[in-house]
Amino acid sequence: MRKESFPDLLFFMKFYEQLRDWYGANARKLPWREDCSAYKTVVSEFMLQQTQVDTVLGYFMRWIEKFPSFEVLAEATETEVVKMWEGLGYYSRARNLHALAKQVTLNGSFPQTAEGWLQFKGIGDYTAAAIGSIAFGDPVPVVDGNVIRVLARVTATDCVFKGNTEAAKYFKPKAYELLDTKDPGTHNQAMMELGAKVCTRYKPLCLFCPVQKHCLSWQKENPENFPKFVPRKTEQRSIERILWIDSHSEKILLFCAHENAKRLSSIYELPEKHSVSFAPETSCEKILEKRRGISNESIREIIYRVKGLDNASTLNPQNTWIPLQSLDQVTLSGPHRRWLKELGVIRYS
Numbered sequence: 001m002r003k004e005s006f007p008d009l010l011f012f013m014k015f016y017e018q019l020r021d022w023y024g025a026n027a028r029k030l031p032w033r034e035d036c037s038a039y040k041t042v043v044s045e046f047m048l049q050q051t052q053v054d055t056v057l058g059y060f061m062r063w064i065e066k067f068p069s070f071e072v073l074a075e076a077t078e079t080e081v082v083k084m085w086e087g088l089g090y091y092s093r094a095r096n097l098h099a100l101a102k103q104v105t106l107n108g109s110f111p112q113t114a115e116g117w118l119q120f121k122g123i124g125d126y127t128a129a130a131i132g133s134i135a136f137g138d139p140v141p142v143v144d145g146n147v148i149r150v151l152a153r154v155t156a157t158d159c160v161f162k163g164n165t166e167a168a169k170y171f172k173p174k175a176y177e178l179l180d181t182k183d184p185g186t187h188n189q190a191m192m193e194l195g196a197k198v199c200t201r202y203k204p205l206c207l208f209c210p211v212q213k214h215c216l217s218w219q220k221e222n223p224e225n226f227p228k229f230v231p232r233k234t235e236q237r238s239i240e241r242i243l244w245i246d247s248h249s250e251k252i253l254l255f256c257a258h259e260n261a262k263r264l265s266s267i268y269e270l271p272e273k274h275s276v277s278f279a280p281e282t283s284c285e286k287i288l289e290k291r292r293g294i295s296n297e298s299i300r301e302i303i304y305r306v307k308g309l310d311n312a313s314t315l316n317p318q319n320t321w322i323p324l325q326s327l328d329q330v331t332l333s334g335p336h337r338r339w340l341k342e343l344g345v346i347r348y349s
């Protein structure tokens, strides 16, 4: 791979200066940036893994109100923690954050460097660098998807990457070269903000970009060509599900994944159709069809209402009857809660 590097000291000085001035004037007011603390930074960085800022905002505010510190979070039950995360997805983040709070509380202190934060489960290079630099001023660059996009465009690198992990490895030395070591937290946040708000994936706002003069892809008039990735294949999958409500007991049958399951452990969803046994002549009516994307999968989910289930039985011990009036207390996956609202099963939020 050919390695591009930045030209000279003047380049860095101008780059920092213009980026910092732009960030000072344009930074979004986000609750974790105001009255910043190590705890708020850690919570926000866990939530922001795989999730957009706009989605995280409400969750963050509710979370801080209920769990204002590592100590309070450490004392909460796992059910309470996962319930507060309902709808954000990737629930292992909530469990890892809970385990981290317990460890920090037990230790009576927390690490002051990015390297120190790497010891915790659920914290990779990106999150450790964000926490270390923002909360403690550790001079380590953050290289997330937004920063990769900015760096790939500024340098107009022609390398083709298999994914973000490979690209992050490639751009990390460049990010180190460019880092403002006097204020790494602000620099990292400014780079991420630039990628999120100006150097967007499609139609970047180059005319308003503070580092436009330093950007090779802008000079070549082809920013959207960078970064270059090997095209990813999306797997297609279909799941048939069943809506079975027992009108006598006013209960709904839901599937709850085992606590050791890789995905959605202890989270409720509508059961799969093949997990219920009913007579072949029973009529099935398709009532909803949805698509959702998880990692590189596109999943089509079809929900059936089955009539005449008097002699039906459930074949999966993980299927459980839940009273309809308790649906707001159990943790449903975000899409399934939305779909049950759409079907009129849940009438309140």
Ligand code: SF4
Residues within 6 Å of the ligand: 150, 153, 154, 198, 199, 200, 204, 205, 206, 207, 209, 210, 211, 212, 213, 215, 217, 218, 223
């Ligand atoms: Fe991105 Fe355009 Fe700025 Fe280059 S000039 S960094 S492509 S927004």
